[in-house]
Amino acid sequence: MEAFVSFQAIPSVSRLPKFSFLKSTPGISSLSLPSHSSSPFAIRAQQMESKDGSATVTPISEDSESENSLEIKEWEVGMFQNEVAASQGIRIRRRPPTGAPLHYVGPFEFRLQNEGNTPRNILEEIVWHKDTEVSQLKERKPLSALKKAMENAPPARDFVGALKAAHLRTGLPALIAEVKKASPSRGVIRENFDPVEIARAYEKGGAACLSVLADEKYFQGSFENIEAIRNAGVKCPLLCKEFIIDAWQIYYARTKGADAILLIAAVLPDLDIKYMTKICKLLGLAALVEVHDEREMDRVLGIEGIELIGINNRNLETFEVDTSNTKRLLEGKRGDLIHERGIIVVGESGLFTPDDIAYVQEAGVKVVLVGESIVKQEDPGKGIAKLFGKDISL
């Protein structure tokens, strides 16, 4: 199967310079710019500011000219990504708003958009870190290498099918049990952390699918944990719980044996979600698209072909958990639309008791994603029975 897609669509912002490929656009690994770009921002000279504030313009060589244009184009693309995202109500910026490169001679307004380099919240910090991490990983393992590795990956399993079957079997929300060692809000949740042992206990306890944290820095997870669980013969399909900002990560997840990935609407503009869900379809992966509020829910409902929507009760900016978020987002027309389209809703975060499960089920969820309350039990399998108030493995 030819699983690689080339990215065609670029957000149509009137001021967007016309590039052949954009390096920072999802899935694009090479930047190809005409050497004498007709872009309105084409740079023909290096502009430096002298001590007295006057500008000096020095001619630059062909080589440094193309290096400079590359740096400037990347910066411009970053600015436009933030601009497109902001126009959709996305507050998370993809990377720090560094000032324009010194030699930038583009519109003045862009040079003014530097708000400082401090992330505004934990999600933004994670995303900025991820941006650097993924760029480095991509250099070590380009897409062509992932394509080869994918040939040896175990086949993708039916994540959505497993959830539907479990819900039908028990009449309760199907469980995606999270293999989670630590989190920014809780610190270390489980000291003696053996991902395979936990995965086996979850499977035995009746979980339909597992969610495995891949992020190392903030959650002490890893892609290797996904691989180890898959290779250990655990049958529950696996969600790669990662902060995806680049299509490269989806291919990487597949090479490690993932069956599903997470797309966070608070981070990804609509076009990225559309593009990434298409890639998932090609690779046989399910996409769980996560929302936190009405605005994100409406954006996601505006995208065709979404099968799984996760409502996160945790505000990823403040860490506050409120299960009534699930209820609020499923009320009225939104709930009707979701029902008509047969979209499966996953209630996520902050679920600790049978009452919590009953509350979100009543609100309309058919699946729950649970980490802390079960992973911290000595036997996480028994933790599942405690959470549901009964043994759901039977």
Ligand SMILES: O=C(O)c1ccccc1NCC(=O)[C@H](O)[C@H](O)COP(=O)(O)O
């Ligand atoms: O859990 C966090 O502290 C966190 C912080 C920032 C971004 C994401 C975060 N968690 C991811 C999740 O959504 C949860 O791991 C998942 O829903 C399970 O939640 P819980 O049952 O409350 O452990």
